[in-house]
Amino acid sequence: MAETKYLIIGNGVAAISALQEIRHADPSGSILLVYDEGEPFYYRASLSEWISGKNSDDMVAGRTPEFYENMKITQLHGRVERVDAEKHQAFLADGETIAYQKLLVATGAQANRFPVKGLGEVLVFRTLADARSLKERAMSCRRALIVGGGILGLELAGGLHLLGIEHVAIAHLGPFVGPPLLDEPAAEWLQERMRADRIVLYLEDTLDRVEGHMTYLRSGRTWECDTIIQAIGVTPVFPEVSGLLTGRGIRIDDHCRTNLPDVYAAGDCTERQVPGSDVWRTTRIWLDCSWQGNTVGRNMAGGDDSLEAKPFFNASVLYTFDYSYIGEPHGEEGEAYRWQGKDGYCKVRVVDGKFAGALKITDRHGAMAMREAVGLPVEADLATRMSHPDFQFNNVTGQDWDYLFY
């Protein structure tokens, strides 16, 4: 039976962030990293760059091989099937048992797939292995159908478009693409641009069945294609741990502790209670996962660190455009201030006279300043100016708004 002080299951950003923090706090404690993917930590969020050939193989790797050596990490390829939290033991699929002192479950989530009549192979886009099959496919792909017009579906559509695949369609169940990131006006802005790129959008529709190269949508419309990719969300995955409190994901507190002693969890496999409600929410983004990883790492090494209630922030690629999402830009209450032009879109939301959040597409200058500004009082005139691309955040002095270090 193998023994380790810290056992980390997973190879995502939560796992890597945790091990970094553990190593800083505990230079000599043994760390064992177990994961069932073929490779250690890689940049999941940049796989579309790898598919499009922009990034080489060694750029996908999140850390260099020396990193693991320098951090004195032992790695084991395998799948943990079951954990006995009382005995502090984890059982691998190949029969091996590992005794641990502290356990972190950071096993992430897997792409949802749904069976479709006539569809043999279901392609999804989540892991490096998925990306490999997609890349192979992309070589011969002429016409594609993406099922699901959420962020992932849009990223895929953008990737395929950039690869020069001329016939790309999206079937999306909702009335507009990109929720919950986009509200309807923002989605309309984007949809117009996608249609200009000749992306076909089937809204309030989904795939019903496939016959040869012909797909039949629920509405009765048809689309001929050679590649079908499902992008319909993810579901948390984790090993069986007796007595562990779970919902959709493993339930954790603000210290990333579970209900069991010495069992911690972080990242996409978890869910947290929305303060003041009985709603539990899974994490949504990369940054959340790395923050959870940092916090859990410190706590596993003896710290007492809780997740900060920071304003939500995400910046990445939406279809082919850069975007930033700050705080809570959408919602019933408050006022919205919108600016839109050929090259960009911005929405600023003010609730009770305070800056609640913003969504910026393409031109994102000031986004970091806005992140600092969530909760600050903002009058209507200022909100209007803030939404305009010419607004100079670095001129707003006196307040710590510009994120320039200076």
Added chain:
Amino acid sequence: MMLWDGQAFEASLRRIAEFGLEDCIGANDCMRACPVNRLHVNQNELDSVMASGVWTERVKTFVTECVQCGDCTLACPAQAQRDHMMLLLKSRLPDIPKSWKTYVNLKGRRDREWLISLSNIMARRRIGPMGKYVDKRSLEQKPLLFYFGCYIFSPSGSPLATLKLADRIGLDYEVLAGLRSCCGWPQYLMGRMGFAQQMLIHLGELIDQVRPEVIVSGCAECYVALLRLKKKTAAKWLPLTTPEWLLRHADKLTWNRLDQPIAYHDSCHISKKVGHPQPARDLLALMADIVELTESPQQSLCCGYYNIHANPELNHELHLKKLQAVQEKGAAGMAVECVTCWESFIETFEQANVPVWDLMVMAEQFTRPAGHPTEAEV
């Protein structure tokens, strides 16, 4: 009055840089955008060193050569600030590169008074009439302050030209210049945050003696330092770049024009980071037609000033690229608003016989007091 504590620089740098590490999604756009990445370093090599604290030779060299232009940060889809991550790495370098020694030993090091005094004695001779402004013992209260810091010694001639223009317009002013009023940027560039912060605090104290309404600087780094100082101390004075200042008095001068078009080089700090690409163009437009070198100021190639010391050869390559762009666009020369950009480019451009105009030097030569007849008219 200073509003920030002794560790503030270090702490805020750490905060921003660590956010970058948490936020990095591995797009590698930063390293593709970098103008000095001759080693083809990838983002994961940098992240690995930052996270583990164990250096590799490649990363050490790259960190030494980073010119802090900020192109990486502008390119990041996730809005990580790679330039600040580089700065944090610089601050953690295990040994100070030889090429940095001049900077480390002198610029902004008020704990080395004797060195500063010695250097002042030598440098005063070099700059003739401007020598009297170097580290003045007493400063008068004036509404207008020209802040030249250590660029008083600049061979560009920019400080002298600026004062000639002010005299021509008929302004009353005070001058703050010399190594003792350095803004701390050179230390900052090397990640020596403690020294940088000390210098900036000291600069604030000197400015307080003058109680100015407006402070004018012709160095991009000094200007940014002033912005920072204003923010941190909630100061009332208004920092202006030299073109911003001169434009306010443009009607008090008669302007001559060059009959050939001139290219304009954007300073990374003023045009890209602070986002003020226009004033310098407006000023240049009074004297010549402007040739744009790139589609937008954001795409402008850095002057690489910093590598004058760290890697002159690499710097020369950058300058050749710039020179080529200027020549291809058929411009008769290139104008800059920042003295350090001028210092960086001048050697390569002089060799090719292409002038680099400091905007103040240019304006001094192309103006006379308004209503003053020209020699020909007399």
